[in-house]
Amino acid sequence: MSPARSARLATYFHVHLVSDSTGETLNAMAKAVAARFEGVIPIEHIYALVRSDRQMERVLEEISAAPGVVLHTLVDRSLRTQLEDGCRRLDMPQIGALDPLEGALSRYLGAALSTRVGAQHALDHDYFNRIAALDFAMAHDDGQGTADQLEGADVVLCGVSRTSKTPTCIYLAHRGVRAANVPLVPGQEDGERLTTLRNPLVIGLTVSPERLVAIRKNRLEGLGAGGTSSYVDHDAVRDETVKARRAFERRGWPTIDVTRRSVEETAAAIINLLSERRSHRVGTSW
Known part of the structure; x- marks a missing residue:
């Protein structure tokens, strides 16, 4: 051998x-x-x-x-x-x-x-807080909820499709963090409604176009929906990610690049940002 x-x-x-x-x-x-x-x-x-x-x-x-x-x-x-x-x-x-x-x-x-x-x-306050956070994450997943309802969140994650927003919110809920997420949909949702939020910390999730195309292709194959579309077209995806980054920068939202991060690592970075916010030291990117 x-x-x-x-x-x-x-x-x-x-x-x-x-x-x-x-x-x-x-x-x-x-x-x-x-x-x-x-x-x-x-x-x-x-x-x-x-x-x-x-x-x-x-x-x-x-x-x-x-x-x-x-x-x-x-x-x-x-x-x-x-x-x-x-x-x-x-x-x-x-x-x-x-x-x-x-x-x-x-x-x-x-x-x-x-x-x-x-x-x-033990069935203490922290336990019930985690359960409430999980209920909140599920009720405010994928853009669900009005601006008033989103005010109850600790953090709102924003990003294009397949940037691990939902699993990250669920993971955060297990840590007692009330998290919601809003997807950026070309031609429909660009996150503008989140600019009026006062209580939650809005965080933009970014990813490299190459990684995003690979993830989306795997997703479509898993659903038995192959073929070509703007959803997996390299040029369209690159344009989508660039617009998302510019929107985050324009609004001054902190961003996290999830290209090479696990859900646990992304959640840890978010918890750090929340802690910094409480100390009035929010950065701009992770």
Whole structure:
């Protein structure tokens, strides 16, 4: 096997994620860490809502059948001990994913850790705020809502078709941000109605013409609607994106180039802009 061929082969390994809550935190942490290793692909085994001895016994049986690394965020001391003892018998590494941060904060704050399972998922004000933000995003998607209704938004995203406006709004909603979006449609909507908004921060999303054409072609193929049209014509798309950029500049809206950004990265940039706005330091582009 040639060195080039060998370099392309991925390394697979089993990772067991054990949580007495939903497992969302643990799953996100595992993905973030694994992404830092090139050519390494984890085979995830997720065990959520593990809250009894019997459930833990089944988890250990699964772990024994697929040796690998065990990560956990267990709050209950007896369950944690059961998992640690079981991994020790299996000679398998186990890691309390939140231990370093919890220990550091406990020492700094001089406070004891809570033993309440799923404390981060309590039905508190923040939880209901996220649900309300999600409802808002869905009700004000793709240009829905009058100017008066859009005043209830924290941010309004504006951009040409296929600039990830909707998924970005949904992601922001999960962070408690009320987001709406308005598409720029050649010959119909140019964002002028957004210039009267006083409360929301209006942000323009831009993208390179080449990237936009590729995205739109994939979209049409997925819908079984091939063929040629101004929607995917390079010259028409370039003209569309140039007009959008000029409209954003003319109105003084901050802009974010989403050409090489994931939805998560775009949302992070938007949250930064919102924070800067609150500090009266809004920039012009990201």
